[in-house]
Amino acid sequence: MARLLDMGLSAVLLAGLYATMAYGLGLIYGVLRVVNLAHGGVLMAGAYLGFCLHERFGIDPYLSLPIVAAAGFALGVVLYQGLVRRIPRGAAGGPASLLLLFGVWLVLRNLAYLVFTGNDRTIRTAYVASSVAIGGSHVSVNRLIVLGISAVIAVALHVLLRRTQIGRAIRAVAQNADSCTLAGIDVHRVYALSFGLGTALSGVAGVLLATIFSFNPSSGSSELLKSFVVVVLGGLGSISGVALAALLVATAEVFAILILPAYLTTAVGFLLLVLVLVVRPGGLFGHRVLS
Amino acid sequence: MAMTHRLHSSSCRVLLSLAVISAAAAACKPKATAPSERAEILIGATLPLTGAEARIGGFFKEGYELAFDEVNQQGGLEVGGKQRPVKLQLDDDTTNQATAVSLADKLINSDKVDFLLGTYSTALVEAQTTVAEQNKVPYVNGGGAASEIYQRGYRYIFGALSPVELLGTTLMTWIDEQQRAGKLPRPSKIALLWENTSHGKDFRKGVSAYAGKRAGGYEIAVDESFELGGKDFGALLGKVKAAGADVFLVDAHLPDYLTMHRQYLDAGLCHKVVSYGARGSEQAAIDALGADHVTYVLSGVWWNAQLADTIPLARKFVEAFKAKYGGRTPEWFQALGYEAARALFTAIRQAGSTDREAVRAKLAALRIDSLLPGGTLAFSAAHGGAAQNAFVVQQNLPDGSAPIIFPRDVAKVAGVAPSPRCTP
Numbered sequence: 001m002a003r004l005l006d007m008g009l010s011a012v013l014l015a016g017l018y019a020t021m022a023y024g025l026g027l028i029y030g031v032l033r034v035v036n037l038a039h040g041g042v043l044m045a046g047a048y049l050g051f052c053l054h055e056r057f058g059i060d061p062y063l064s065l066p067i068v069a070a071a072g073f074a075l076g077v078v079l080y081q082g083l084v085r086r087i088p089r090g091a092a093g094g095p096a097s098l099l100l101l102f103g104v105w106l107v108l109r110n111l112a113y114l115v116f117t118g119n120d121r122t123i124r125t126a127y128v129a130s131s132v133a134i135g136g137s138h139v140s141v142n143r144l145i146v147l148g149i150s151a152v153i154a155v156a157l158h159v160l161l162r163r164t165q166i167g168r169a170i171r172a173v174a175q176n177a178d179s180c181t182l183a184g185i186d187v188h189r190v191y192a193l194s195f196g197l198g199t200a201l202s203g204v205a206g207v208l209l210a211t212i213f214s215f216n217p218s219s220g221s222s223e224l225l226k227s228f229v230v231v232v233l234g235g236l237g238s239i240s241g242v243a244l245a246a247l248l249v250a251t252a253e254v255f256a257i258l259i260l261p262a263y264l265t266t267a268v269g270f271l272l273l274v275l276v277l278v279v280r281p282g283g284l285f286g287h288r289v290l291s
Numbered sequence: 292m293a294m295t296h297r298l299h300s301s302s303c304r305v306l307l308s309l310a311v312i313s314a315a316a317a318a319c320k321p322k323a324t325a326p327s328e329r330a331e332i333l334i335g336a337t338l339p340l341t342g343a344e345a346r347i348g349g350f351f352k353e354g355y356e357l358a359f360d361e362v363n364q365q366g367g368l369e370v371g372g373k374q375r376p377v378k379l380q381l382d383d384d385t386t387n388q389a390t391a392v393s394l395a396d397k398l399i400n401s402d403k404v405d406f407l408l409g410t411y412s413t414a415l416v417e418a419q420t421t422v423a424e425q426n427k428v429p430y431v432n433g434g435g436a437a438s439e440i441y442q443r444g445y446r447y448i449f450g451a452l453s454p455v456e457l458l459g460t461t462l463m464t465w466i467d468e469q470q471r472a473g474k475l476p477r478p479s480k481i482a483l484l485w486e487n488t489s490h491g492k493d494f495r496k497g498v499s500a501y502a503g504k505r506a507g508g509y510e511i512a513v514d515e516s517f518e519l520g521g522k523d524f525g526a527l528l529g530k531v532k533a534a535g536a537d538v539f540l541v542d543a544h545l546p547d548y549l550t551m552h553r554q555y556l557d558a559g560l561c562h563k564v565v566s567y568g569a570r571g572s573e574q575a576a577i578d579a580l581g582a583d584h585v586t587y588v589l590s591g592v593w594w595n596a597q598l599a600d601t602i603p604l605a606r607k608f609v610e611a612f613k614a615k616y617g618g619r620t621p622e623w624f625q626a627l628g629y630e631a632a633r634a635l636f637t638a639i640r641q642a643g644s645t646d647r648e649a650v651r652a653k654l655a656a657l658r659i660d661s662l663l664p665g666g667t668l669a670f671s672a673a674h675g676g677a678a679q680n681a682f683v684v685q686q687n688l689p690d691g692s693a694p695i696i697f698p699r700d701v702a703k704v705a706g707v708a709p710s711p712r713c714t715p
Contacts, residue, residue, distance in 0.1 A: 003533050006558075010525030017522065118345030118386075120545050122579035129556035129584050140557035213522065214549045214579060218343045222520050250523075257526040262515040263487040265526065 006137045011254040012247070013139065016147030019246035021209070021223050022230040023153055024202035026242045029231060031174045031194040034084065034093075037101040039202050039227060040220025041108035046072060046206025047121075047215045048112060054123050061123050061211050062145060068207050069200040076199025079104065080192045089177070105220070112217035120214040123207075146208045153201065154243050161239070170194055229273045235283030244285055248272070331376040332368060332645055334635065335404030337394045337419070342386025344412050347624050351411050351434060354628025355379055357608075357615055362636055371643045377636065384410055388418040395422040405645045406430075408631055409450075411624070413437040413490055420448045429651045431635045433627030436593075437489035441675030447647075449654050449670040450677040451631045451663070455490050455542070455568070458591045459497020461682040462566055465589070465697040466538060467501070469708040470508060475537060475563055482513040482536035482562070484527065484551075486543055491516060494542035494568055512536050519544065524551045528558050537709075542568040549579050556584055563709030566590065572685045572693035573622075586689050587710040589696075591682040594623040594663055597694065598683065601701045605662035630662060634670075664701060 021043065028036045036042075046068050053064040083100055087093040131138040161167040173180045173190040181187050209215065209223065230249055234241030249269040256265040276284055336355060339348035359379050362368055367376040380402055384391035391410055398404045399422065407423050409416050409432020416435025423430035424445045431449045438454040469475045483498055485491035495514070502509035512534035515527060528551070531539065539562035543551060548570040570576060571590030599606040608629060612621040638653035639645065654670060661668035663680040670676045684697035686706050696706035 003529055006529045006532075007526055010523065010529070014523045014525070113341055113345065118341070118343055120549070120575060120579075122549060124579055124581060128579075128581060129553060131557040131559065138557055138559040140554070142553075143557075212550070212553070214546045216343060216546075222522070226522070254523070254526045257530065262484075262517050262527045262530075266518050266521070 005135055007254050007257075009134065009137050009139055011251040013143040013147055014250035014254060015243075015247040016143070016150040017208070017212070018226060018230050018250055019243045020146060020150040020153065020201075020205045022227040022234075022242045022246060023157065023239065024198040024200070024205065025224075025227045026231040026234065026239060027157070027201065028195055028198035030238070031170055031198075032084070032191055033089075034087075034097045034101070035228075036198065036202075037098055037224070038079070038104040038108065040224035041105035042072065042075070042199055042202040042220075043206040043209060043223050044112060044215060044217060044220040045075075045108050046203030047123075047210035047219065048116060048206075049203065050207035050210050051121050051123050051215075054125075060125065061207050062149075065149070065204050065207060068203045072200035072203025073196040075203070076196035077192050079199065080195035084195060085188060085191070109217050109220075116217065118216055118218070120216050121210075122214045123210045125211070140212075142211050146212065149204075149208060150243075153204070154239065157239050166190075166193065226269065229269045233273060233276055233284055235285045238283065238285050241283060241285030245283075248284070331378045332370070332406075332639065333378050333380055333402070333404045334406050334408055334632075335380045335382075335395075335398030335402060336408035337382045337384035337391050337398070337410045337415075339386035339411055339415065340383040344386045344415075347411050347434075348383075348386070350622060350624035351628035352381065353612075353616060354433070354621075354625035354630075355381070355408060355632050357612060357625070358629045358632035358636070360615070361611065368636055368640055370639060370645065379408075380404055384415060384419075386412070386415070388415055391415045391419045392422055395419045396426075399423075399426045399428055404428075406635055406639070406647070406650065408432065408628075408635065409434050411435075413440065413488070416440055416450075417489075420445060423447055427647060427651075429635070429638070429647055429654055431631045431654065433631035434624075436493070438493050438674070438677065439489045441677040443675070445675065446655075447651055448676050449634070451627055451634060451668060451670075452593055453678050453680050453682065454674070455493035456497035456500075457679065458568055458682050459494045459499075459540075459542075460501050461497075461684060461697070462540065462568075462589065462591050463498055463501035465684050465706060466564055466708075467505060467508065468697075469564070469706070474708045478508055478510050479538050479563075480510050480512040480534065480536040481538045481540060482531040482534055483511055483515075484513070484531070484539075484541045484543075485516050486519055486547060487516040488519065490544075491542045498540055517547070519547060521547055521550060524554050525558070528554055528560060532558065532560060536562060538562060538564040540564075540566050540568075543570060545570055545573070545575060549576060552576075552580060552584070552588075556580075561710070561713040563713055564589065565710060569593075572687060577687075577691075582687075582691050585687050587707055587712055588687050589684055589706070590687075590693070591684050592623050593680070593682060594626040595683050595685065595695060596620045596622075597703060598662065598664065598701055600703075602662055602664075602666050604660055604666070608662045626662060630668065634659065634668060664698065 025039045049068050050061045050064050053059040087096045127141050130141040169185055169190050173187055177187050230245045234245035252268045253265050256268045338351050359377055362377050367374040382394045384394055407428050407430040411434030413435045416432050417440050424447050429447050433451040436452040436455050485495045513531050548567045566589035569592055571588040596609050599609040637659055638650050641653040642649035658669045664683050665680045671679050683695045685693040686696045687693050694703035696702050
């Protein structure tokens, strides 16, 4: 029983991590219909920015999140205005956007190699190995904070999209960009904001990952893959679906160890993806919550 | 129609231009000199100078360059009564298997190198050695440790790095000494976790074989592998916790060690003996986890600068390295790079020519004084050309040092078991 409780807690904490990683990717796809392959690179860049702020200025990684978010937002807006905007909208721009954003990732990665070398880095805080006891189980303080931040991001995104003027504009553009243009909404401004917001979320996720894992310029590929699984499972473009899918994937992976060898547990998420795509191609939680 | 014609003619112009540029570039490119016409001995190598293993690739480069400098400062290698300088043709394989393979092919067939030195990491060495074997070029490496590399019946591949299986055996030998001294329970329960690579499989083999030979001494309570770059080891560590093991043995690369050990500490786990294989004593881990959190962790490595106190060649190497690199202390990477190059030079000198077959034969029969543990280097034919030197076991102590605790002939202090971190 104690072991099952341990595993349950582990699943919830892992879900927080997966959801945080996937929000940015989900938001950008939901609005722009662009699979942001630079997501992995932005995660990595966020980790390095958090690392630099901690090493140079002694800023706690969690306190550096607003700075990283602002930098990520600026990067996203620049990427959109400078590159993504030039790609044709809709299906015609699909392959071009994939190649373009993959190129952005490669540039980010090689810049990181140039500046930081290939060494593994970590952000070490005073509470790096601190844990709290919950029902006889030890739970990492870092992972609890990540879970908390993941929940805050989910609520904040919900409020932004449902209760604000810009949120309504984002949802409208996600539904039908052409109609929005006719109604006088500056679609490119909404796209730029959404891309900026998605990139900011990816940067924040990068810092959170760096508080738990070591990282180097090659980091981000497995995170991109996992984010993709979560976003597709949740229903492309669905923010609350992302959170629920993250919980589902994490639970499946953690409890799989009861019947599978440990090295196969990471494949469980991909197996789930295949099953869901066969049964419900639109994802488990509908097509688009943004709509 | 007219548009198609324009497209075709512009494509033709582009193709023609490219052909002219290529021809010009080919004409300008210096022609590789045939080995028989060269004054120097040309030795080719690739290393991961960029990419994920860039840091370690740089370390191997330092080892190679020191070995080449030493020979050239003495006027070169004496081959067939003549002093011939040695030249290193080094390319960057970008930590990529395909690049390592194609560069090895280029070094052999375009640059016409005489011999090859190896790259770093088992995956790259394993891929690259196929090219060396196909071309019958002697290949000496200090960066590939998995026994799979040496179990393919290849004749031209020689490894200065002992197989990881021996790491498992060496750790178990020390643990066994502690058990015989009554410091560990009999039987001791072992939780054995290993990365799902040839590296991890070798480690598992070494530990399991040793435990199997000591009837009643050990019970492997958990025997699980994990994927590289794991994000969550919570469930796996839960299994370890439930097993109530005395000894926690893991084979992991640095990122997985950092992630797993953080979760290990978070989960409040504690074992009488803890080791992450070759990981544990490096500064990067101490920086990441904090010295307090890695105290009493054991690590087994192929070489350590502390060997300079007991092995004359190790002392000579450490002094030369410090003189060349601003007083920095070398790690095993530089030492193995240096030693691989030195072994190849010795074989060339002994062969008295740069004939590849003659040098291969000398490498196969080589037995020289070495800076490695045991003080001798030989490429064991019974193990496919892999050296079989023992590992040195270090233990992190509360004062921040990591002295060698095993084997006894080179140990600085006696190791501590059971770990006081677990003593109530």
